[in-house]
Amino acid sequence: MKAFTQLHGLVCAMDRANVDTDAIIPKQFLKSIKRSGFGPNLFDEWRYLDHGEPGMDNSQRPLNPDFELNLPRYAGAQILLARDNFGCGSSREHAPWAIEDFGFRALIAPSFADIFFNNCFKNGLLPIVQPAEVVDQLFRETQEAEGYRLHIDLAAQTITTPSGQVFSFDITEHRKACLLNGWDEIGLTLRHADEIRAFEDKRKQEQPWLFA
Amino acid sequence: MSSKTLYDKLWESHIVRQEADGTCLIYIDRHLVHEVTSPQAFEGLKLAGRQLWRKSSIVSTADHNTPTNEWDKGIQDPISRTQVETLDANIREFGALAYYPFKNINQGIVHVIGPEHGATLPGMTVVCGDSHTSTHGAFAALAHGIGTSEVEHVMATQTLVAKKSKAMLVRVDGELGFGVTAKDVALAIIGKIGTAGGTGYAIEFGGSAIRGLSMEGRMTLCNMAIEGGARAGMVAFDEKTAEYLQGREFAPKGEQWDKAVAYWNTLKSDEGAQFDAVVELDASEIAPQVTWGTSPEQVLPVTAVVPNPADQADPVKQASYTRALQYMGLEADTPITDIPVDKVFIGSCTNSRIEDLRAAAKVVKGRKKADNVKLVLIVPGSGLVKRQAEEEGLDKIFIDAGFEWREPGCSMCLAMNADRLEPGERCASTSNRNFEGRQGQGGRTHLVSPEMAAAAAIAGHFVDIRSFA
Structure with missing residues (x-):
């Protein structure tokens, strides 16, 4: 597993609650027997205007210009800012695989579904829970300032905003050690x-x- | 000694070791394996040169990708076929206690066949790479879904690394009214606590209405614990649990049975046990439920009207209501009973057991499918359920009504096989998730009980089963 220590990353804000794992990676892509290559189909039904199936050349498919991940300002984002109950529904680990394969390394939300939350740690992804008011503030700041980046320091368990404001987050010692060392x-x-x-x-x- | 919850007892009896931060190594008794979430785990074992820790803990079947008709033609979709053949090969190489491959009479949905064979027993920890593993908690077992990395971890070590959840008691007292089922109880609970209400909790379902449910009903209820955010749902052991299990293939026999029952009788929460949260419902107030949106918490009694987003004070909720109505193609304030359906699906790990099929058949007997309903799929949960239903003549009732009587599998619950909704099609479904695209891209799902689904198929729109004569 890829180790996670520090990250200074562009933030993509996805302003909807209860994003389920069926939306993160639709069922037709679960037929793969591999662990990699799910990134191009992350949020497939929201991201593309046509219907996606395994084996398609995704670079040729029409993009939904209104979908967050397709906005030029979020190109190269490594931190996904989300709302309550992110990752609910199916236990498919293909969801964190797709998120990681796309290029995200961390997620911030007021709450995550239990199985998804757990699956993230097995794949070098850091899901961070923050109080609703902090998430609201981060949404405002991300939407107001293009190129908005956050600095995440796992050892210190902190998130630092561009203005220097610092928020701390909780993580169990076991998960922290596994992530820091990539064990x-x-x-x-x-x-x-x-x-x-x-x-x-x-x-x-x-x-x-x-x-x- | 202090009073303990059922969850305390199940958790504590499986701790192999505990770290200072509370992280535990939990022993796993039963590992259910299906074709979708296992190939990468087997691959991981092979790459690391590892073996199964205890192959006799594994019960396996192929269910998600398998077709429900034309079995003689095999699996048409080559990618689905590869996944099923990969499971065949992996089980051949690594072994299992039992494997029920495609077309075997015992094949079926993994959460139907586990209990059916007595492979799910009280006091066990049961895991599977599938969120609806919570189903098995109906047997006073600690059962929950895991990801593929954890599937591999259990295969290699027979343990899971986990922290104890909080305990929630959902108590439903009183008597359920005519036409109100375990499915309606599950949906009413989710409507009350929300899809994240149980996040971080293991839920025990208790109260007189739960004790009154059959084992099939308890499985339906525990199955949907995950839709309320709780990884695990459970019900205390009682004589119904014992009655269901006695004589099943992997259940203990003779002297062992008596010894087991003596232990299983302790699998209930002690008097005065403390829960971190308690939710109470009055069974007599629960009406047949219908979901109207794209999350199981977006649910109402069949007598209600589709809600108006403008009535929601919270802006995030208002936005999600608006989005849900748009996706579902519904207008605010429409009576639920005015909503027509295009397709009906009776099946899934939630509602595909013999009792579900009997209940649906009772509604359908002597009637015909409405002309506006294009397709009604009846998909039994397993080969054994199918055979039982055929012995009782239920298949004839469905076929005479113009329904399709299919082979077992997950089918249109998640539409990984050929059974799916087309964009814009509206379905009354006995499954567990009404997410966008769940039953096919653009498909619109309304979750209901088998009785309500059957009645919708006959009427062509939702009806209140209580007054459906």
Whole structure:
């Protein structure tokens, strides 16, 4: 996994609540057996004017000029500013894969859906929860100033605005360490293989029917 | 010893180790695997040279991509076919307790077949790369959806890295009225708490109305916990749970059964257990529900009218109402019962069990599909449900009404196979999500119970099942 330490990135504001993972990456693209290449189909139904299917040359498709990601001012954005309950619905990890593949590294919203939030951390993406009034302020500032960038420092757990205002954010120590170091979580867990085996043996004794 | 919630008990009995920040390693008993969210996980194992930690924890099937008709022709879409064949190959290479491939009599929607075979048992942790894994919580199990990285993690380590959620009790007391189902209870709860109301929580459904539900009804309810934002929903163990499980393939037998039931009887919240949040509903006040928008929280009783965005004070909500009405092609203040439907879908992991099909058939018997309804799809949840329904003659009732009787699978719940809505088509659907494009790009979904869907197919528009004679 790609490590995440600091980011000084352009912000793209997406002003709608309850953005679901079906919208982030529509079902037809879930047929892939690969983990990469989902970026061109991120928000496919909102981003293009035609109907997208796997295997199409996306560079030839008509873009929806009103959709946030297509606005020239947001080209190259690395931070997605969103509203409540971002990533709700399906557990598809293809959603964070598509967001990461597109070029985003961090997301800021008043709330995220649990499974999506969790999936982000497995892919070097940092989802940050901020109070609604802070998100409102960031929306205002992003919409008012073209080229609006935020500085995110994971070690310090801070977001800094262009005017120098600093907001702090929460993250568990475990997730922070994994992101900062780009650790493979399976490798980390397997260091405790003896404990897992001991737990399993005890469970087999107590509830043998679970191991039939 | 202090009083514990059911969730406390399930969580604590699976902790392998705990870090100082509260992050735990949680042991996983059952891993359900389907074709869409597993190929990258198997690929990850192969690349790292890892094996399955315990292959007997895995129960697998292909359900999302499989067609629901013309099985003799196989899977027409080559990309779908590759995904299903990839699962076949991966299970062949890595193994599983049980695998029900495409066309097998036991094949079906993963959340229907787990309980059907007794592969979901009380006290288990159950995971799957699918958000509707919450369904299995109906058996007093801790069950929730995970992403593909976690699928790989469970395959390689039999554990998940997780932090405990908060606990919410949703208590529904009283008696459900005639024509009001578990689906209506689920939608009414989501209407009350919102789609993010359960975020960060595990929900236990309790109260006399929940105890009164069948296991099928409890599965429908827990299935939709995720639509209220909660990864996990659960119901305490009782004699109905035991009755459902006894004699099923992977359920314990003989002396083991007695021992298991003795333990399972402890799987309920203790008297006086503390929840972080409590939500209460009066069952007698719940009417049949119909969603009108593009989020499951945009739901109303069938007797209501489509809301007016101008009545919403919050600007974000007002904008989302306006956008939803535009997408749904609806005018504010239209009575719900005036909304016509083009297609009807009865199926999905929410409502495709035998009880759902019986309820729909009861409404349909001796009647015909309305002329304005182009297609009514009845998609049983599994091969076993299909066979049972055919033994009871339900298929005849549907076919006589002009409905299509299909093979099992996820079908038009998410339209990964050929079953889908065309742009602008309006559907009464027993599935779980009315998101934009969910059932096909531009398609318009209204979530309802099987009875309400069946009645809409006959009438050609939504009707109040309570007065549909």
